[in-house]
Amino acid sequence: MTSNFYQQKENFFNLWASYYDCFLTTGFYQGVHQRLLEYVALKENASVLDLGCGTGKLMNRLADKFPTMKAIGLDLAPKMLVEARATNKHRKRLIFVKGRAEALPFADEQFDAVFCTMSFLHYPHPEQVFEQVSRVLAPGGRFYLVDAYRGESNFASVIPWIGEMRLYSKKQREQLGTEVGFSAIAHYYLLPAILLTIFS
Numbered sequence: 184m185t186s187n188f189y190q191q192k193e194n195f196f197n198l199w200a201s202y203y204d205c206f207l208t209t210g211f212y213q214g215v216h217q218r219l220l221e222y223v224a225l226k227e228n229a230s231v232l233d234l235g236c237g238t239g240k241l242m243n244r245l246a247d248k249f250p251t252m253k254a255i256g257l258d259l260a261p262k263m264l265v266e267a268r269a270t271n272k273h274r275k276r277l278i279f280v281k282g283r284a285e286a287l288p289f290a291d292e293q294f295d296a297v298f299c300t301m302s303f304l305h306y307p308h309p310e311q312v313f314e315q316v317s318r319v320l321a322p323g324g325r326f327y328l329v330d331a332y333r334g335e336s337n338f339a340s341v342i343p344w345i346g347e348m349r350l351y352s353k354k355q356r357e358q359l360g361t362e363v364g365f366s367a368i369a370h371y372y373l374l375p376a377i378l379l380t381i382f383s
Contacts, residue, residue, distance in 0.1 A: 211374075215300065216244050218373035219329060222381065225249045229295040232257065232319065234284045234312070235302025239267030239277065245298075246273040255289070257282045285311040292321040300329040301377075304348045309359055317363035325383050326365065328356065332378035356380045 219241075225231070228251045233242050236256030246252055256279040258264055267279045282288050284299070285308050297316050306312050316326050335352040351359070357367040357380075365382040373379050 212240055212301075215329065215373050215377055216241050218371075219300070219327065219379060220244060220248055222369075222371055222379060223248075223296075223327065224325075225252055225296055227251050228253070230293060230321075231255070232287075232289070232294045232297045234297065234299040234316075235259075235305070236267060236279060237263050237302075239271060239279060241298060241300055242267075242277050243270070243272050246276055252276065254278075255280060257284070257287070259283060285315060287315045287319055289319045291318055293319050295321055295324045296327065297324070298327045298329075300327075301331070303328060303330045304350055307347065309349075309351070310362065313359045313363045313365070317365065323383075325381055326360075328380045328382065329373060329377065332372075332376055353378070353380070 223245070225245075229249065231242075231245065231252055231254035233239075233245075233254060233256045236242060236258050239256055242254050242256050245254060253276045256264075256267055256277065258267070258279070258281065261281055264279045264281060271277050271279070280288070284302075284306055297320055299312075299316075303309065303312070320326060331350050332352075333350045335354060353367075353370055360367050360380075360382045367380055368383050369379075369381045371379045371381075
């Protein structure tokens, strides 16, 4: 995949960053996060990674619920990270870094849980993302994948100013997990057409 693909994505989210937490997206993500948190279990002093962290809303909500958790948020767009740092309510426990999900700049088995919420549809190499998550996830850890869902048929779309987006069926998600040694232990609908898959 050319650097132009990533640059297009970065440019789009940089432009959106200042307006990302508008009423519509805030309400949507609040609903998704509230339902997601019902299914999250973290051990004491857990180390967490959030892929495509955006403005850091999920990380703040996780830190509220799990007071000993420490987390790193990774995003491609620098201006999203600026917004995340500005609204960071847990500065000693949450940090935000720039990077790609396909080439994570972290050590093997560094994290007890990895989250990917509404960003997996943007990644051009999903198998590489799973390989990287498998590498950085500690034994016994869990991968929480939340994304839009259009049933068991393949779906891809190209929007000129955003680029390609792809949605994955339950079977496709499970297959991506199987290829790196994960087991899909559950699927849950968080909202209509928003599906959580938990891997271990």
